[in-house]
Amino acid sequence: MTTKKIKIKKIVAYIGIFVCLLLILMISIAFNSIPSDRVEMPTGKYKVGSVSYHWKDTSRKELYTEDPDDFRQLMVQLWYPAKKDTKGKKMTYFADYNELKPLSTKIKFWKEYLYNNKETHSIIRATIAEDQGTFPVILFSHGLGSNRFFSTFQFEELASHGFIVASVQHTFFSNSGTLFADGTKLLKNISIPADYQEAGLLIRDIWSKDSSFVLDQIIKLHDMDPEGIFVNKIDKSNVGIMGHSFGGANAAYVLYADNRFKAGINLDGFPYGAEPISQGLKQPFMWMHTERLSLLEHSKEYLEQEIETAKRTGQSVERILSYPKEYRMRMNNILSNGGYDITIKNTNHNSFIDNLNPSNVTDQIKQNHLLINKYTVAFFNKYLKKQDNNILDKIDNNQIEIKIIEEK
DSSP: HHHHHHHHHHHHHHHHHHHHHHHHHHHHHHHHSOOOTTTTOOOOSSEEEEEEEEEEEEEOOTSSSTTTTOEEHHHHHHHEETTTTTTOOOTTTTTTTHHHHOOGGGGGOOOHHHHHHHEEEEEEEEOBOOOSSSSEEEEOOOOOOOOOTTTHHHHHHHHTTEEEEEEEEOOSSSSEEEOTSSEEOOOOOOOOOOSHHHHHHHHIIIIHHHHHHHHEEEEEEEEOOTTTOOOOOOEEEEEEEEEEEEHHHHHHHHHOOOOOOEEEEEOOHHHHHHHHHHHHHHSSSEEEEOSSSHHHHHHHHHHHHHHHHHHHOOHHHHHHHHHHHHHHHHHHTTTOOOOOEEEEEEEEGGGSSSSOOOOOOOOOHHHHHHHHHHHHHHHHHHHHHHOOOOOGOOOOOEEEEEEEEOOO
């Protein structure tokens, strides 16, 4: 074979390798630029903007660090209605992932290839919508071990319908750890106390105070915002709160403790906290949950399965047996002054957050998210905007059961 032919073959081989690498790169870019189908497209009239804030509460010492001079500090992500013609860089899902990955082994279970560099529908620091003066505010508390990003499907939906949503990352209660704006990384997994009373004290002494402090800071943004987004845009008179799991219990307690909050939603959270249970809530409240409570009460087969699971995983069987009565008593007492008890069939506890399983994108999951969003938006429209389209007063889907508890 001549030297000339060998050179030609080498050139062809190099070209082939180059083309293959180029195709891989193009596919990767295309894949990573598509908004994650774990977060449904918002249905409201507004585009969505998002921005984060790092706030330190100098009135509270941090209980979970070794330095006695540390103060409690929080990362908070805001989603908000943006101008229709706004353009800019899209926010990536779980934007802190790369920085926190070396810190937390738990992240490996959150399917890194799914969330790393996936765009959401939110534009970073977008110009806030100008077609109305102020917008109602909704605070969100994540579940124990979760973080401020994992209910993005709800945050973007609410923002697209004209709400400012502030998701609080409760420091030291997220398995991912927390990355602060100054580069500080903090991780310490605080487990939920087994005792009902101790869990309630955790909400009273830390989580609820996180929420009230964050509202203080958001109200300040109305007058002075370092990002220049929310000046004169905060409706301080119409503030709500919602949360998932342990965060849902926090939502109920915050309504009891801080009358600046006008309405709230618990998304499938066990009702910890003594005070709301003994006195009920004065503000409108919605409980949205799975069928688990009803199944434990009425299905012997389901109860036996739960008992077997408890034995296999080392959980308390006694707690499973007492759970339905305890849950029902607490929920009824909290709703004693009126509210909504909504059961969504074909759901589990994690149906109320973003879909974290990349191999399980089903029509049922999308349907669940649509229903959760539909009733969440309707509830806050009614009580924070005084817009009632009667969605909460009727059932138009056989997957929904609504009990309306009348105010006494």
